[in-house]
Amino acid sequence: MLYGRGLLWVLGGWLSICAAAFGDERHEQGRELYNYRCYYCHGYSGDAKTLAASYMTPAPRDFASTSLDALSRERMIEVVTRGVEGTAMKGFTYYLSPVEIELVVDFVREEFMAEQRVNTLYHTVENGWPDHDRYRIAYPFATGELPIDMPQTEMNAQQRKGLRLFLTSCVSCHDRGRVEDEGAIWELRAISYPRNNFSFTQFDGTTSASVYAEHDQVPRVAGLSEQEKQGEVLFQENCAFCHAADGTGKNWIGSFLDAKPRNLTDPEIMQSMTDARLRTVIEEGLVGTSMPAWKAVLSSAQIDALVSYISRVFHPVADDPVQPPR
Structure with a gap:
């Protein structure tokens, strides 16, 4: 009988060790997913103190200041799965499996919300x-x-x-x-050139410039109207961060995003774009991408100026078809 109890005690201890090891493994898998997919907006320490976050309205969630009671695990899984309409938070089902979504949610809840750890520097x-x-x-x-x-x-x-x-x-x-x-x-603009002579990107063999640098140059177009000039300022201060100063989306940030920003200069992409469609995208954003809604940030007149600038400088935007009288 004593032998049986001793065996159960040893077995129980062994199972506890295995459970802890399995939990640690799951936690580290969640950390790896978070550090690859989520840190850019939410920060390595989950506090949303990132350069990208400073350009977003609404801002990404600060997990370090969010209690476990204030945000349920089920709601977090739903958000990572489906995204949040009207924000830069997109759904990740294209990139993460249901199991991986649970791993990253559980990591965030323990690492940031419960423990307020630094995570990875x-x-x-x-x-x-x-x-x-x-x-x-x-x-x-x-x-x-x-x-x-x-x-x-x-x-x-x-x-x-x-x-x-x-x-x-x-x-x-x-x-x-x-x-x-x-x-x-x-002045807000995307930064492409690497710091400290280090980068994972390639360089032009002749000039040693970043291959993204050319897309950080603002197009010089003569004869812009006052509305188009206003649109230029708005675009370069708000949109160029992802779409690049030249509208191609081929700057470093645009190339980094998984759902690539629209290349506003591509005829194949823009030939079917209409004034109303472009306005709707700017106002409402695009679900499943990092394109947020701007209707709470820009006025109707400012959105008019953006549409006008994009149509003049990057690619003509078609007028909306005239509806026949009824």
């Missing part, structure tokens, strides 16, 4: 950042500990050196650094 050797500590004096400006518009007369020598390092090496990705006075909005 971006600046690692594996991500192309050897000896990242050499930027340490710039950290206070990247983390927001010090505002980047702090008067340099109030800084010590190391802080002034750190600010220069931040502005020359870090600002491309950390350009939402803390400031005391927002002032005029910064």
Whole structure:
């Protein structure tokens, strides 16, 4: 009898170890999926503090500030499966199986919502950042500990050196650094050229430029109307981040997205586009893609200006067919 109880005790302990190991394996599988599919908008630490998130309205969910009681597992699985209409959150059934969706949801719930862990740091050797500590004096400006518009007369020598390092090496990705006075909005545009001479992308063998750099150039078109000029400003400040400055969607960000942004210059894609259809897409977004709805961000007149600019500079947009009188 004692032997039987001892055997059960050992067996129970072994099963507990196996269950823990299996749980750890599932958690790490969820981490791998999250770090590949979700970090870009929701952040490596689930707090949605990313450059991409700063351009999105509504913003991606901050899981680190969301309690388990406030968002059920079932609802999270539904959102990852189907997406959320009117936002940049698309459904992932094309990319993830039902089992993988559960893995990533369970990872988020434990890693961020329950434990508020850091998860994975971006600046690692594996991500192309050897000896990242050499930027340490710039950290206070990247983390927001010090505002980047702090008067340099109030800084010590190391802080002034750190600010220069931040502005020359870090600002491309950390350009939402803390400031005391927002002032005029910064010029928003996609950044293609790699930092620290590292990139997973290819380069032009003659110029050493990023193959995406040419798509960050704003088309120069003479004779734009006032409405088209307004549309140019709106497009370059809001749309070029994904669609590229030249409208092709072939910048780094556009190439990164799985559902590619529409190439607004492609005749085969744009030949059937009408004024009403383009307006609807801008206003309502596209379900299942990263194209969000802009109706709560842009006015009707601003959307008119965007349509006018796209039709003039990238590809003519057909007028809506005239309905015969009844």
